[in-house]
Amino acid sequence: MGIPECSSVSGWAKTFLFSLLSIAAAGCSKSNASTEPAPAASDSAGAPAAAAAPASTALTVGFIYVGPKGDFGYNQAHAEGAKAVSAMPGVKIREEENVPETVAVQQTMESMINLDGAKLLFPTSFGYFDPHILKMAEKYPDVIFLHCGGLYTEGKHPKNVGSYFGYIDEAEYVSGIVAGLTTKSKKLGFIAAKPIPQVLRNINSFELGAKSVNPEATTTVIFTGDWSMPTKEAEAANSLIDQGVDVLTAHVDSPKVVIESAEKRGIFSTGYHASQASLAPKGYLTGAEWNWESVYKMYIDEVQKGEMAKGKEWKHLVRGGFKEGFIKMSPYGAPVSEDAKKKADAAKAGFMDGSLVIYKGPLKDNTGKELFKADETHPQTDIALESMNYLVEGVKGKVN
Amino acid sequence: MSAGLGARLEPIVIPLCALVATLAVFGGFVALGGHDPLEVYYQMYRGAFGSWFSFKNTLLRASPLMLTALCTALPARLGLVIIGGEGALVMGGLASAVVGIALDGGSPFVVIAAMALAGFAVGGIWIALAGIMRIYRGVNETISSLLLTYIGIALLNHFVEGPLKDPASLNKPSTRHLADAYMLGPMPGLEVHWGLAFGVIACVVFWVLMMRTTFGFSASVVGGNLRAAKLAGLNVARLTIIACFLGGGAAGLAGMVEVSAVQGCANASLVAGYGYAGILVAFLARQNPIAVIPVALLLGGINASGGLLQRVFDLPDATVSVLQGILFIMILASESLYGKIPLFRPRAKAAEAAPKKLAEAV
Numbered sequence: 021m022g023i024p025e026c027s028s029v030s031g032w033a034k035t036f037l038f039s040l041l042s043i044a045a046a047g048c049s050k051s052n053a054s055t056e057p058a059p060a061a062s063d064s065a066g067a068p069a070a071a072a073a074p075a076s077t078a079l080t081v082g083f084i085y086v087g088p089k090g091d092f093g094y095n096q097a098h099a100e101g102a103k104a105v106s107a108m109p110g111v112k113i114r115e116e117e118n119v120p121e122t123v124a125v126q127q128t129m130e131s132m133i134n135l136d137g138a139k140l141l142f143p144t145s146f147g148y149f150d151p152h153i154l155k156m157a158e159k160y161p162d163v164i165f166l167h168c169g170g171l172y173t174e175g176k177h178p179k180n181v182g183s184y185f186g187y188i189d190e191a192e193y194v195s196g197i198v199a200g201l202t203t204k205s206k207k208l209g210f211i212a213a214k215p216i217p218q219v220l221r222n223i224n225s226f227e228l229g230a231k232s233v234n235p236e237a238t239t240t241v242i243f244t245g246d247w248s249m250p251t252k253e254a255e256a257a258n259s260l261i262d263q264g265v266d267v268l269t270a271h272v273d274s275p276k277v278v279i280e281s282a283e284k285r286g287i288f289s290t291g292y293h294a295s296q297a298s299l300a301p302k303g304y305l306t307g308a309e310w311n312w313e314s315v316y317k318m319y320i321d322e323v324q325k326g327e328m329a330k331g332k333e334w335k336h337l338v339r340g341g342f343k344e345g346f347i348k349m350s351p352y353g354a355p356v357s358e359d360a361k362k363k364a365d366a367a368k369a370g371f372m373d374g375s376l377v378i379y380k381g382p383l384k385d386n387t388g389k390e391l392f393k394a395d396e397t398h399p400q401t402d403i404a405l406e407s408m409n410y411l412v413e414g415v416k417g418k419v420n
Numbered sequence: 421m422s423a424g425l426g427a428r429l430e431p432i433v434i435p436l437c438a439l440v441a442t443l444a445v446f447g448g449f450v451a452l453g454g455h456d457p458l459e460v461y462y463q464m465y466r467g468a469f470g471s472w473f474s475f476k477n478t479l480l481r482a483s484p485l486m487l488t489a490l491c492t493a494l495p496a497r498l499g500l501v502i503i504g505g506e507g508a509l510v511m512g513g514l515a516s517a518v519v520g521i522a523l524d525g526g527s528p529f530v531v532i533a534a535m536a537l538a539g540f541a542v543g544g545i546w547i548a549l550a551g552i553m554r555i556y557r558g559v560n561e562t563i564s565s566l567l568l569t570y571i572g573i574a575l576l577n578h579f580v581e582g583p584l585k586d587p588a589s590l591n592k593p594s595t596r597h598l599a600d601a602y603m604l605g606p607m608p609g610l611e612v613h614w615g616l617a618f619g620v621i622a623c624v625v626f627w628v629l630m631m632r633t634t635f636g637f638s639a640s641v642v643g644g645n646l647r648a649a650k651l652a653g654l655n656v657a658r659l660t661i662i663a664c665f666l667g668g669g670a671a672g673l674a675g676m677v678e679v680s681a682v683q684g685c686a687n688a689s690l691v692a693g694y695g696y697a698g699i700l701v702a703f704l705a706r707q708n709p710i711a712v713i714p715v716a717l718l719l720g721g722i723n724a725s726g727g728l729l730q731r732v733f734d735l736p737d738a739t740v741s742v743l744q745g746i747l748f749i750m751i752l753a754s755e756s757l758y759g760k761i762p763l764f765r766p767r768a769k770a771a772e773a774a775p776k777k778l779a780e781a782v
Contacts, residue, residue: 088736118737127481132731134473135466146591420582
């Protein structure tokens, strides 16, 4: 059975040769593609070009997701933002889901640029940034790449790259208040992927919110080790519930399994990324949600006005919380008491006007070490919070 | 039709028929979904082979599959079903990153060669472990290689999040980056990285090894009849471990390419499913190293076109998985047809030939 395959190889060789010939004949197809959409025109014409443009020159925006669009989690939150964008005039969107953080995402970006004519890309997974977005951004300087994660470094990264992220731990703090006022056992549970700074910050804020209204409330954490581990997440949920936890929340790509497990076992839950209310009509309290709709509309507005065109100065690193419209809460579920709603709304108002600070002294970590002295305050924008490597007092768990 | 020509045509015609049947069934699914199958096939062609850009996309996606497919295909010649390519890839990638970082400052050629060797050796040892357990302890190699994958991924996570973590990689734990000089660039004039050349060369070399050498012949004797091989005095343990080592080494090399041509460091992005896709490629290629090349291109092309299907027709990502699943089932089902189609095996001649050969042998 060895020899015959050779003839099928020659078939492939033909395809290969054909392709080689076709580029030789047509000239470099890549350079054709990149000159065709005439970026120079939009540069010189500036702002009015896009606004007054007919439908045929609509801005094509590409959205790339690392998982399924309907995951009740990280990707759904972005896809909801994309959907809102697609309703804007003069905008056409292209979406691709389940794109791994490999050469595949580079190919998807190039394909959106070359085959779909995309001028603005939102590759949404954190892991797309380095090296994939950076590589493509250098290759296609006329396309704008906006990445979720806040990794942009001035002077080091290409000028056509921007990065945005939200202080979603504010919403976790508010969720913690609701959870702290709903729990009977005073035991809260948190199922998380990896002990990285972003995740630790959410856990800590959740516990600090709960403790602010219920000083005896503790949060038990289980790390599953990866972003999408449905079986482990379900096991962790059941084990926490067996230990007496009566409010569960999660920071994984899709909290679906955790929320469903909580509902099945008859306890409460708070959501993350997107709304999981439909999965747990009885026990869903509220949730920390991204508000990408508002962020994406803001960006596309800027692009259509020509504010982010090549050569112009624009803000490459954008962050925000409630105040800037980056995050929102799921509507309160039925079990949430009036008192809890009132205190949660008050906290939210505190974030809106800047009077509420989550990280302030005196604060100890859960091994008894002092983190902040009595007069220390660390507002949300404090860069020190971005490298958090501790769990605060009241959290049961270990940062490895 | 002469018996010789028939026997030669059979392994081409049957898979082709399976491919056509796959396209027909998949077309039915697409039509049920309210899309024109021909239009979908046209877009798939456009996304995979329609232009140099698309074909480059296909080549890039195919190159790791060639290497990981060998991880299943080589041991398969000895009758082993190894499905642990993912683990070998991950361990090979991790090892090559460690070597690349440790040798920082050396001449690029030497460092890259050392990385490739480290990736090959560690990936090879990983799968050789499954072979050793099989030979000396009778552990089923399919299960052990799969479980070794979990261990490999856990080790990667442990090292990347612990001892080898770059303190600057806060929210995406990774090893330190390789210096730019040690990155595998694109092949001259191709815009496709050297991983493709590694894949093609490995397939050809292993084809020669398995089909044209005493080693390969001994291996297929072991695969054909273990007792006969032992009676003939073949060193089954040695053959098994070497074949597993070489197969695992190919997958480890795929990991090295991922690190040095794509990611620039080792992190959880190495676990991208290339190892599992490689199993599919190996089976579709009927465990023949040279057939791995076109099959990897076919699957690479299907994957490359998946994006376009999502974007143009708004079809779900699972569409491509459905197509691959149908293809896999069709190819496996078509295996049962070998030797059963009279066209390829004129009965009279076969019946004549057999006793004659037997007589000669006696």
